[in-house]
Amino acid sequence: MxxxxxxxxxxxxxxxxxxxxxxxxxxxxxxxxxxxxxxxxxxxxxxxxxxxxxxxxxxxxxxxxxxxxxxxxxxxxxIAYTFQITSVFPRLTARENVALAARRHLPKAEVTDAVENALDRVGLQDRIDEDAGNLSYGHQRLLETAMGFVQKPRxxxxxxxxxxxxxxxxxxxxxxxxxxxxxxxxxxxxxxxxxxxxxxxxxxxxxxxxxxxxxxxxxxxxxxxxxxxxxxxx
CATH class of the missing domain: 3.40.50.300 (P-loop containing nucleotide triphosphate hydrolases)
Incomplete structure (x- = not known):
């Protein structure tokens, strides 16, 4: 179990x-x-x-x-957990938010591709360099989901x-x-x-x-x- x-x-x-x-x-x-x-x-x-x-x-x-x-x-x-209330860093870009999560768990050489792939999979590839605080609430939810699974959690x-x-x-x-x-x-x-x-x-x-x-x-x-x-x- x-x-x-x-x-x-x-x-x-x-x-x-x-x-x-x-x-x-x-x-x-x-x-x-x-x-x-x-x-x-x-x-x-x-x-x-x-x-x-x-x-x-x-x-x-x-x-x-x-x-x-x-x-x-x-x-x-x-164990990765995304919050009920978004916990993104509003002054960092979408790319930077996901990169912060990825760096904890991935080798440095894999981070860039993993970040771009994660944002593409949640549909935020066209907002990759937009500040997270400027994203809609729904898009912040998607960003946080990307921050969760980019860590490759169990x-x-x-x-x-x-x-x-x-x-x-x-x-x-x-x-x-x-x-x-x-x-x-x-x-x-x-x-x-x-x-x-x-x-x-x-x-x-x-x-x-x-x-x-x-x-x-x-x-x-x-x-x-x-x-x-x-x-x-x-």
């Missing part, structure tokens, strides 16, 4: 954000994590990537207990990657995920259910910080508890 959590919980000043989550993600899978706003999705992945320390429970990556490992060391192990966590994208850009994003899934395990937090249904091998549903259901996209779509809590039917 590439990633596992056991009893993972987080509370903030008495508010229980995540409660006793057991989560297993095998290598090579595209897993969608869905749930209503405030369900605990970002809190959960923040504990997985090391941005938040859990109140209790454990996180294992490739069999290694990484619960107390700082975020930068988890990056070195092969696990790529994408938090709301299609938010702010036009329909044509969403189609390009789906094609990109289908390319990346050949070499990268992907955990996708996503509200766009058509994206989830098309891309995910399996779906995990959080509700009030707890795991409500898990299964194939079709199983989740037909689950009465999920319909009542999230999909708006039932």
């Amino acid at each position: 590439l990633l596992s959590t056991r009893g993972l919980s987080k509370h903030f000043d008495g508010l229980q954000a995540v409660t006793d989550v057991d989560f297993d993600l095998p290598e090579g899978e595209v897993r969608a994590l869905i749930g209503p706003n405030g369900a605990g999705k970002t809190t959960l992945v923040s504990m997985i990537c090391g941005r938040l320390a859990p109140s209790s429970g454990s996180v294992h990556f490739e069999g290694q207990d990484i619960t107390r490992l700082p975020a930068h060391k988890r990056v070195c192990l092969g 696990l790529l966590i994408l938090d709301e990657p299609t938010q702010g994208l036009a329909d044509s850009e969403i189609e390009r994003f789906k094609s990109l995920i289908n390319e990346l899934r050949q070499t990268t395990t992907i955990l996708l937090i996503e509200h766009n259910m058509s994206v989830v249904m098309e891309l995910a091998d399996r779906v995990t549903v959080l509700n009030f910080g707890e795991c409500l259901a898990e299964g194939t996209p079709q199983e989740i779509h037909e689950n009465p508890k999920v319909q009542a809590a999230y999909l708006g039917t039932g």
